[in-house]
Amino acid sequence: xxxxxxxxxxxxxxxxxxxxxxxxxxxxxxxxxxxxxxxxxxxxxxxxxxxxxxxxxxxxxxxxxxxxxxxxxxxxxxxxxxxxxxxxxxxxxxxxxxxxxxxxxxxxxxxxxxxxxxxxxxxxxxxxxxxxxxxxxxxxxxxxxxxxxxxxxxxxxxxxxxxxxxxxxxxxxxxxxxxxxxxxxxxxxxxxxxxxxxxxxxxxxxxxxxxxxxxxxxxxxxxxxxxxxxxxxxxxxxxxxxxxxxxxxxxxxxxxxxxxxxxxxxxxxxxxxxxxxxxxxxxxxx
Amino acid sequence: xxxxxxxxxxxxxxxxxxxxxxxxxxxxxxxxxxxxxxxxxxxxxxxxxxxxxxxxxxxxxxxxxxxxxxxxxxxxxxxxxxxxxxxxxxxxxxxxxxxxxxxxxxxxxxxxxxxxxxxxxxxxxxxxxxxxxxxxxxxxxxxxxxxxxxxxxxxxxxxxxxxxxxxxxxxxxxxxxxxxxxxxxxxxxxxxxxxxxxxxxxxxxxxxxxxxxxxxxxxxxxxxxxxxxxxxxxxxxxxxxxxxxxxxxxxxxxxxxxxxxxxxxxxxxxxxxxxxxxxxxxxxxxxxxxxxxxxxxxxxxxxxxxxxxxxxxxxxxxxxxxxxxxxx
Numbered sequence: 001x002x003x004x005x006x007x008x009x010x011x012x013x014x015x016x017x018x019x020x021x022x023x024x025x026x027x028x029x030x031x032x033x034x035x036x037x038x039x040x041x042x043x044x045x046x047x048x049x050x051x052x053x054x055x056x057x058x059x060x061x062x063x064x065x066x067x068x069x070x071x072x073x074x075x076x077x078x079x080x081x082x083x084x085x086x087x088x089x090x091x092x093x094x095x096x097x098x099x100x101x102x103x104x105x106x107x108x109x110x111x112x113x114x115x116x117x118x119x120x121x122x123x124x125x126x127x128x129x130x131x132x133x134x135x136x137x138x139x140x141x142x143x144x145x146x147x148x149x150x151x152x153x154x155x156x157x158x159x160x161x162x163x164x165x166x167x168x169x170x171x172x173x174x175x176x177x178x179x180x181x182x183x184x185x186x187x188x189x190x191x192x193x194x195x196x197x198x199x200x201x202x203x204x205x206x207x208x209x210x211x212x213x214x215x216x217x218x219x220x221x222x223x224x225x226x227x228x229x230x231x232x233x234x235x236x237x238x239x240x241x242x243x244x245x246x247x248x249x250x251x252x253x254x255x256x257x258x259x260x261x262x263x264x265x266x267x268x269x270x271x272x273x274x275x276x277x278x279x280x281x282x283x284x285x286x
Numbered sequence: 287x288x289x290x291x292x293x294x295x296x297x298x299x300x301x302x303x304x305x306x307x308x309x310x311x312x313x314x315x316x317x318x319x320x321x322x323x324x325x326x327x328x329x330x331x332x333x334x335x336x337x338x339x340x341x342x343x344x345x346x347x348x349x350x351x352x353x354x355x356x357x358x359x360x361x362x363x364x365x366x367x368x369x370x371x372x373x374x375x376x377x378x379x380x381x382x383x384x385x386x387x388x389x390x391x392x393x394x395x396x397x398x399x400x401x402x403x404x405x406x407x408x409x410x411x412x413x414x415x416x417x418x419x420x421x422x423x424x425x426x427x428x429x430x431x432x433x434x435x436x437x438x439x440x441x442x443x444x445x446x447x448x449x450x451x452x453x454x455x456x457x458x459x460x461x462x463x464x465x466x467x468x469x470x471x472x473x474x475x476x477x478x479x480x481x482x483x484x485x486x487x488x489x490x491x492x493x494x495x496x497x498x499x500x501x502x503x504x505x506x507x508x509x510x511x512x513x514x515x516x517x518x519x520x521x522x523x524x525x526x527x528x529x530x531x532x533x534x535x536x537x538x539x540x541x542x543x544x545x546x547x548x549x550x551x552x553x554x555x556x557x558x559x560x561x562x563x564x565x566x567x568x569x570x571x572x573x574x575x576x577x578x579x580x581x582x583x584x585x586x587x588x589x590x591x592x593x594x595x596x597x598x599x600x601x602x603x604x605x606x607x608x609x610x611x612x613x614x
Binding site: 108110111113201206219220229234246 | 313317434436437438439449450545551552556560571574575582586593
């Protein structure tokens with residue numbers, strides 16, 4: 001079951017990733033090519049054209065690059081920050097309370113409205129979007145990593161290693177890091193997924209740089225145009241970006257669920273642990 | 287008023303003060319400077335040529351040349367009097383504009399929250415009482431899948447199915463185009479007619495979080511010893527559930543529902559954008575496009591205050607609901 005999840009998810013992901021990475025080669029029209037606005041699908045424009053006469057398929061392919069870029073960069077950065085903070089809190093006793101207090105404070109702030117508001121005040125640019133998503137993304141990973149590191153640190157085999165004179169660095173490298181690879185993989189996918197969703201959301205609200213090609217921005221232009229829903233234009237301006245984005249996010253969710261289950265076959269309540277992370281939920285602040 | 291409540295109130299006062307301070311400085315993040323925005327004179331599309339000396343006069347007139355500390359204290363005294371500043375785009379006081387738009391967002395959020403509770407709470411209870419069974423798995427997987435879609439997905443689907451295809455509801459706005467009640471409906475009917483789809487979209491989206499919170503809090507509590515005792519006493523399943531489990535879960539649930547209210551403020555942005563519903567979120571987005579930072583700042587303050595107050599109310603409710611906090 002879990003293997004099938006990873007397989008299906010990876011298949012969708014690979015198709016979308018390859019199509020976007022090869023956008024410059026395989027898209028039927030250059031990104032600045034202008035045709036009749038709101039042209040319905042035809043041989044030269046398989047998905048029709050948008051409100052300014054850009055080919056929807058070409059936009060879709062180029063837009064995927066933005067999602068991939070944001071997903072990969074924010075995914076890596078937040079996972080690393082989360083691992084460092086969570087690791088420090090779990091390993092160094094004196095840092096545990098202050099760090100976790102900071103994490104809890106960040107987590108009770110509703111993330112989505114905060115991200116929207118920061119984007120409203122900052123200059124719209126893709127790098128600002130990446131910055132905001134990174135700054136507010138890592139607490140979830142820190143929260144996941146801390147108990148793991150704490151458990152390992154207090155484990156008997158670590159105490160044994162310490163008693164024969166192993167130093168902190170040796171213990172970290174030999175006993176703690178290798179156990180975190182699985183968490184790193186799962187968290188990376190989850191953080192990337194969260195970042196893709198947030199980036200698309202910001203684009204949807206029109207808060208990205210207007211020159212950025214992204215699925216969210218495509219939808220933003222479609223929704224802000226009067227003709228979209230009184231004609232049939234929504235068939236090709238609204239549905240394709242929505243469907244591709246949903247498939248992309250779904251593939252990441254499937255991979256995360258599958259990976260978690262395969263790394264951790266004896267999960268007591270399998271559905272429960274993973275769903276907790278899918279619906280990024282702040283823990284109770286005590 | 288016990289000590290505990292006083293200390294909670296003090297904490298919130300500190301938070302509100304911090305919020306107001308952040309709100310003062312947040313404008314400095316924004317690109318451009320206020321003089322240019324003022325000089326542009328709002329909705330005028332023609333660029334105006336403003337000389338350096340005129341800019342200097344403007345700066346003096348609006349007190350922008352004074353020290354930051356002085357500007358900050360003047361800002362504090364204005365906020366204390368409920369004066370949020372003046373919008374150079376609408377040529378009206380910010381507080382007035384916000385009030386006009388909030389009138390349409392308040393019913394959206396309040397009915398949305400009520401409906402989300404009506405959907406999420408029973409589903410969560412059913413799921414928890416059938417834990418590990420088929421119904422629980424189906425509910426859990428469907429709710430989580432629903433939540434892991436893009437935040438505007440449900441709203442878009444509702445719009446396409448019920449407004450565009452079936453044409454049961456309007457696909458944009460909050461009133462009919464003429465501003466008069468639609469035929470056969472009073473003004474209340476018209477409002478309701480325009481509010482239906484946005485409310486359902488918001489409620490379906492947030493009910494997933496409420497479902498999840500309810501299910502998990504109940505499952506935690508059902509594994510406690512006092513539930514075992516209640517069962518051993520021979521109480522019926524329903525009685526154990528309602529009088530023991532739900533009652534014990536109530537304080538936790540109330541705290542979490544306050545969080546859901548915070549999430550909902552984010553959801554409102556997407557719902558209003560999808561349905562072109564002229565509420566506070568749409569006002570924020572248009573203020574962003576018009577570089578109307580004083581208005582944006584007012585909206586930020588108001589929404590953040592709303593979230594803080596929801597949490598404060600939840601804290602007070604928990605205090606009343608949880609007998610342990612009263613005893614100490």
